[in-house]
Amino acid sequence: MNRQTSQLSHNSSTQLFYSQYLKQQQISPIAERFSGDEVSELRMKVDQLTKQLEFKEKMISEMRAHQKQLMNRLPEPKQFQQDNFTERLKEFEQKMKEKEVQFQNQLIESSLLMKENQSLKQEITRLENCIKDPxxxxxxxxxxxxxxxxxxxxxxxxxxxxxxxxxxxxxxxxxxxxxxxxxxx
Structure with a gap:
């Protein structure tokens, strides 16, 4: 039951970042007018990171399914083997969470960088307009x-x-x- 809850919370965090990505896509026509190539580069980076996230999520779900199959195949394990396996499983899950947090941080940084670039472009155009003032x-x-x-x-x-x-x-x-x-x- 805990694994299902963990899978649901993992999927909801992915959906949250995907919805944020979609919101950024709605802002993008305005951003293209101001930032040009930089925004497209950041978009490509976000797309790549999103694809990596989807790939990693797919791998995680496959690994969990494989883990379930292995758990069902095992005869009644000895307590020592079960403790060792549970310990390794916890280590693996911890590493997965760390990688997920690291990826989410990279995604957030790239989106913040995109917003910062947008504001800088707007400030540059404002200053250019001030300079053109007669x-x-x-x-x-x-x-x-x-x-x-x-x-x-x-x-x-x-x-x-x-x-x-x-x-x-x-x-x-x-x-x-x-x-x-x-x-x-």
Whole structure:
């Protein structure tokens, strides 16, 4: 009876991961728009891992059926042999559980990686849209003009300072201002 319960719980955990996989498949058309080859690679990896899981589950069920047949064929075993067999069976079941947990962790990691890639792609597109915003170059040009107006003529070796020089100059002025404010108080 315990083996049947164990088989049912094992199948339900497999169904849970398979349903999560199906949910990921429903999200995938949106993800393809953002991530391209990376998502397809992760999908292939998930498919491979799912096939491996199904194969291992099939092997486990075959092994359990074979084990049942062997148990039915055995004549009344001696207590020593039965204890040894039970001990080895427990070790085998423990190793199977460890492998199953390891596989499930790999599956979870790959799905988390897929979600992380999706969010990174969305953030990249958002930043690209910010860069394409027409107000940003206007703002940068106004800061550069302000820096040029605050310095004497021919202070910068090039005709216009680059954005890095402007930023350093603004930081220096703000730091000096903060120090003066702190000295007053």
């Amino acid at each position: 107000s940003i170059p206007k703002f940068v040009n106004s800061i550069v003009d302000l820096v040029i107006q605050c310095h004497p003529i021919n202070h910068f070796p090039a005709s216009k300072p680059d954005l890095r020089q402007c930023w350093r100059w603004l930081k220096k002025i703000l730091n000096d201002y903060i120090q003066l404010k702190q000295q007053k108080h």
